[in-house]
Amino acid sequence: MTKGFVKLNLNVRVKVKLLPEGMIHLLENHKRITGSYGEYVPRLDKDGYYSTQLWSLMQEFGDVMSITTGHRWFVNDVVIECNPEDWKES
Numbered sequence: 001m002t003k004g005f006v007k008l009n010l011n012v013r014v015k016v017k018l019l020p021e022g023m024i025h026l027l028e029n030h031k032r033i034t035g036s037y038g039e040y041v042p043r044l045d046k047d048g049y050y051s052t053q054l055w056s057l058m059q060e061f062g063d064v065m066s067i068t069t070g071h072r073w074f075v076n077d078v079v080i081e082c083n084p085e086d087w088k089e090s
Helices: 020-034 054-061
Strands: 013-017 049-053
Touching: 013 054, 020 054, 049 054
Parallel strands: none
Antiparallel strands: 013 049
């Protein structure tokens, strides 16, 4: 396969492995929006991954992400949910 670009919908589900500061950031965002922590606990799968839509991940972490701070919030790999036939080179 040659190197190229892939079309990706912003609604696609993605998973990231949150680091402790990433979990704190999600909790603080929830508190800022709702006024309290309440019963909110970000759901993690059996492997410790947080799952959300791509646009939501960008919204949740975009204000704190930069080239030098990415590893502070979650492990640098973003796992994208897809069917192999959905990937189209362009």
